[in-house]
Amino acid sequence: MIKKIFAKCEAFGKGMAFNCHSCGQCVLSQTGIICPMSCPKGLRNGPCGGPVNEMCEVYPERQCVWVRIHKRVAKGSTDLPNMLPSPDSALFHTSSYVNWFKGRDKYGKTPLPYLDLGKDRVEQPVQTKSALEAKFKSGRFVRTCEIRAPRGSSLANVYRDAEFIKDNFDAVNVTAFLNGKPSLPSPRVAAELKKMGIDPISQATCRDHTKTSFVSELIQNHANEVDNVLCLTGDSYMTLPRIKQVWDMDSSLMLHEARYLRETGKIHFTEDKVKDAPQPFIGAVINPFTTPANVPIRRLKQKAAAGADFIQTQLIFNLEAFKEFMKRVCDEGINNDLFILAGVPVVISNVAKNFIPHIPGIDCPQEVFERFDKASDIREEGIAFAREMIAEMQKIPGVSGVHLMLLGVDHSVLPDVVAGLD
Numbered sequence: 001m002i003k004k005i006f007a008k009c010e011a012f013g014k015g016m017a018f019n020c021h022s023c024g025q026c027v028l029s030q031t032g033i034i035c036p037m038s039c040p041k042g043l044r045n046g047p048c049g050g051p052v053n054e055m056c057e058v059y060p061e062r063q064c065v066w067v068r069i070h071k072r073v074a075k076g077s078t079d080l081p082n083m084l085p086s087p088d089s090a091l092f093h094t095s096s097y098v099n100w101f102k103g104r105d106k107y108g109k110t111p112l113p114y115l116d117l118g119k120d121r122v123e124q125p126v127q128t129k130s131a132l133e134a135k136f137k138s139g140r141f142v143r144t145c146e147i148r149a150p151r152g153s154s155l156a157n158v159y160r161d162a163e164f165i166k167d168n169f170d171a172v173n174v175t176a177f178l179n180g181k182p183s184l185p186s187p188r189v190a191a192e193l194k195k196m197g198i199d200p201i202s203q204a205t206c207r208d209h210t211k212t213s214f215v216s217e218l219i220q221n222h223a224n225e226v227d228n229v230l231c232l233t234g235d236s237y238m239t240l241p242r243i244k245q246v247w248d249m250d251s252s253l254m255l256h257e258a259r260y261l262r263e264t265g266k267i268h269f270t271e272d273k274v275k276d277a278p279q280p281f282i283g284a285v286i287n288p289f290t291t292p293a294n295v296p297i298r299r300l301k302q303k304a305a306a307g308a309d310f311i312q313t314q315l316i317f318n319l320e321a322f323k324e325f326m327k328r329v330c331d332e333g334i335n336n337d338l339f340i341l342a343g344v345p346v347v348i349s350n351v352a353k354n355f356i357p358h359i360p361g362i363d364c365p366q367e368v369f370e371r372f373d374k375a376s377d378i379r380e381e382g383i384a385f386a387r388e389m390i391a392e393m394q395k396i397p398g399v400s401g402v403h404l405m406l407l408g409v410d411h412s413v414l415p416d417v418v419a420g421l422d
C-alpha cells in the first residue's frame with residue numbers, strides 16, 4: 001500500500017513538472033528533462049515522419065516532443081544519438097525512484113549497444129538473397145513503387161496492378177493497414193507478388209506490432225522467400241473512437257530487432273536461437289523536411305547504426321530543400337552506409353491533389369500546388385512532374401534511386417512515368 005501511495009505521489013509531482021507518464025524507468029536525465037513517453041506515440045528514440053514546422057503530427061497545436069528533446073540535448077549537433085530500449089512494461093505505474101534504488105530499471109534506461117556493421121557498407125559484398133540489394137550494389141539507379149494490400153480478401157486488384165508494374169520496377173512495396181485500418185497483411189500480398197516474379201518489399205509499422213508479431217512476420221517472409229522488409233513508425237489512427245495502438249517499439253528498435261536476428265540468428269528480446277534465421281534486406285524511411293535540420297540527420301544516423309540498409313524518403317515536392325538535405329547527408333558520409341531512394345509523388349487526380357496538404361510531414365511549395373491546380377489534364381501534369389523529378393534525382397549525389405508513390409488508384413500510369421528513362 002505504501003509503495004502505491006508513493007508511486008501515485010511521484011506520478012502527480014513529476015506529471016505536473018515534466019508531463020511524466022509513469023513508465024517507472026525514468027530517462028529524463030538522458031532526454032533533456034523532457035519525458036519521451038509524452039510523445040503521443042510513446043517513441044523512445046526520435047520523431048516519427050509526421051512533424052511539420054516542428055509541430056506534432058497527432059496534435060498539430062503542440063511542438064513535437066522529440067524536436068524539443070533534440071533541440072535541448074543536441075544543441076544543433078549531428079552526433080549519433082544513443083538508442084534507448086523499449087520500456088519494461090512490468091514497471092509501468094511504479095515508482096522510478098524505488099526501481100532505481102533497487103536496480104530494477106537498468107534494462108529500460110540503459111542505451112542499447114549498436115551492432116558492429118563495419119564502415120562504407122554500400123561497398124560491402126552482397127549479404128542477403130535480395131535482388132534489390134544486388135541491384136543497388138551493381139550501381140544501378142533503382143526504381144521502386146507501391147501496391148496496396150486490399151481491404152478485403154480478394155487479390156484481383158493486386159494481380160491487375162502488378163501486371164502494369166511488373167517489368168518496369170526493381171522492387172515493389174506492399175502497403176497495408178493504411179491509416180490503421182484493417183486489410184490483408186503485407187506479407188500475404190508480398191508472397192503473391194513473389195510468385196509473379198516481382199521482388200516485393202514487405203512493410204511493418206510500429207503502430208501495429210509487438211516485438212513478437214514483428215519477428216513472426218520476418219519468419220513468415222523468410223518462409224515465403226520475401227527478402228526485403230521496410231520498417232516504419234506508422235501514422236496515428238485518428239478516427240473516433242480511438243483504438244489502442246501498439247507502439248511497442250519505435251522504428252529504430254524495429255530495425256535493431258531485424259538486424260540483430262540477421263547478424264546473430266537470435267531474437268534480441270528473448271535471446272532464443274532461430275533455426276534458418278531470416279536474412280532480410282532492411283529498409284527504413286526518413287522525412288528530409290523535419291526541422292531543425294540536424295534532427296533528420298541524427299535520426300538517419302541512428303537508423304543506419306540500428307541496421308538499416310536502405311532508406312525511402314517522404315514525398316518530395318520541395319526539390320531545393322531536398323537538395324540541401326542530401327548535401328548534409330553526403331557531408332556527414334551517411335550515403336556511404338545507406339542506399340537512399342528519393343520519394344517521388346505521382347499526382348493523377350484532383351482528389352489526390354486536394355489531399356496533399358493533409359499528408360503528415362509534407363512540404364509542398366505553393367507554386368507546385370498551383371501548378372497542379374491550373375493543369376488542364378492533371379494526369380498528364382502528374383506524369384510530367386514525376387518525370388522531371390526523376391531526372392533531377394539522378395543528378396543529386398548520394399541518391400541511389402527513386403521510390404514512386406502514386407497519389408491515386410490507377411497503376412496504369414506508372415509505366416508512363418518511367419518509360420524511356422535510364
